Amino acid sequence: MKTLRENIDQVLETIAAACARVQRDPAGVTLVAVSKTNSAAAVLEAVAAGLQHFGENRVEEAGTKIPIVSAQTDKPLTWHMIGNIQSRKAKDLPPLFQVIHSVTSMGLAEKLARAAVAQEKTVDVMIQINISGEESKSGFEAVGWQKNDAVRDQLLQDMRHILTLPGLNVRGLMTMAPIVETMEQVRPFFADLAALRQTLSETLHQPLPELSMGMTDDYPVAIEEGATLVRIGRAIFGERNP
Ligand SMILES: *Cc1c(COP(=O)(O)O)cnc(C)c1O
Numbered sequence: 169m170k171t172l173r174e175n176i177d178q179v180l181e182t183i184a185a186a187c188a189r190v191q192r193d194p195a196g197v198t199l200v201a202v203s204k205t206n207s208a209a210a211v212l213e214a215v216a217a218g219l220q221h222f223g224e225n226r227v228e229e230a231g232t233k234i235p236i237v238s239a240q241t242d243k244p245l246t247w248h249m250i251g252n253i254q255s256r257k258a259k260d261l262p263p264l265f266q267v268i269h270s271v272t273s274m275g276l277a278e279k280l281a282r283a284a285v286a287q288e289k290t291v292d293v294m295i296q297i298n299i300s301g302e303e304s305k306s307g308f309e310a311v312g313w314q315k316n317d318a319v320r321d322q323l324l325q326d327m328r329h330i331l332t333l334p335g336l337n338v339r340g341l342m343t344m345a346p347i348v349e350t351m352e353q354v355r356p357f358f359a360d361l362a363a364l365r366q367t368l369s370e371t372l373h374q375p376l377p378e379l380s381m382g383m384t385d386d387y388p389v390a391i392e393e394g395a396t397l398v399r400i401g402r403a404i405f406g407e408r409n410p
Pocket residue numbers: 202204225250251344382383384385399400401402403
């Protein structure tokens with residue numbers, strides 16, 4: 169078995185190689201190590217190996233793990249929430265996370281905004297887009313946005329509203345690609361999200377600089393298509409125990 173440090177080196181090399189293929193600066197890609205189901209000790213080992221960004225998908229788990237990790241390192245870490253959020257837990261997020269990737273609905277955006285304001289915080293958020301239209305996936309519906317005016321107008325209207333909410337700093341878009349046979353098959357979905365980001369940015373006159381896309385099975389392609397945040401679990405920490 170490889171060590172955590174070897175896994176991290178391998179992932180960083182793969183990121184650099186993907187960037188080189190499309191003439192991107194690797195500094196423009198942030199590696200978010202998805203530490204869900206892994207222990208605080210494993211996170212601290214990754215911190216010792218140089219990682220600073222970590223992703224969690226459950227509020228309870230993060231609520232125990234983050235304080236343990238924080239108490240044992242001086243390094244400034246950035247915690248990313250990447251999982252589905254129950255509305256009633258929205259208020260628990262701003263104290264734990266600096267970035268929330270999984271803003272999947274208007275109702276949730278409003279709840280997060282209220283919680284952030286009440287706690288006198290501002291949180292960076294990513295709007296999660298259901299780019300494949302699969303029923304199993306959460307997020308704002310976007311299938312057909314390039315051709316279908318109604319879909320595009322709805323997205324623009326929702327984004328305009330979210331951009332007015334206090335306490336939220338909208339950084340960009342996030343998606344999860346469908347599970348496919350080969351990495352190449354996810355390319356159109358990532359390209360579609362990148363195009364949507366550009367259209368929203370231009371139409372709304374907002375920078376929206378971030379694209380959170382790419383996981384263990386598909387991050388090289390995501391980077392080739394413009395990902396600025398890749399969320400990688402298994403390639404770093406190994407297979408998860410169910
Ligand atoms: C678990 C998870 C990841 C990481 O998945 P790996 O396949 O382990 O890299 C990324 N994003 C989200 C939203 C996840 O839930």
